[in-house]
Amino acid sequence: MTGPLEARRAMVTGGSRGIGAEIVRRLATDGAAVAFTYGASAVEAKRLAAEVGADGGTAIGIHADSAQPDEVIRSVDEAVSELGGIDILVNNAGVAHVDNIDTFPMDQFERLFAINVRAMFTAVQRALLHMGGDGRIINIGSINADRVPSPGLAVYAMTKGAVAGLTRGLARELGPRGITVNNVQPGPIATDMNPEQGEFADISRQVMALGRYGRPSDIASVVSYLARPETAYITGAHWNVDGGFTV
Structure with a gap:
């Protein structure tokens, strides 16, 4: 395919379904060669490829458990081997668990931190061994880093706040190398994990300026834009793609 990302090589973590799959589609449509990781969704990964x-x-598609640092490292190395290098890293893999702080299970706390934060750091650290001076790192965070609309989200919000802080620090550290680092923060997006029907969805729409849920393609379009050559002067930014949820 030809397009604004022609000859670029991209890796997307957690790319077999939902927002991740749409990011894979969009980057490929725009010309990039893409490797993506998946966990339990082998059928979806094969279908997407x-x-x-x-x-x-x-x-x-590359099978990897994002909760295991050695698996993350191996997946980056495999992506580099398959693609011949890496120019764009999209850290999309993430999980959520909603529970009150009094009863929040410690194993879920560890899992959220491992996948939402540590895996992102590990992937960046490994990818930097192969990324040139015009690289792009795009992290998928959440508007919950800025706004927590309901109880039970404290730990998830904590991990996404960490993503925002990591993005700022990496942007400062990698700027001299010409590598940009940005954070895309989705709001309510219609996925299996966050359906646009139901009580929570009805409440969410009431506080959104546009009054509707977004689509995975809304996130993918922003990711593709930030991966392009013309965005080389954007770094350390936090892009809320939320239909006005945080207005």
């Missing part, structure tokens, strides 16, 4: 390939693009 075939779909992108049928459209003339490149999408390579």
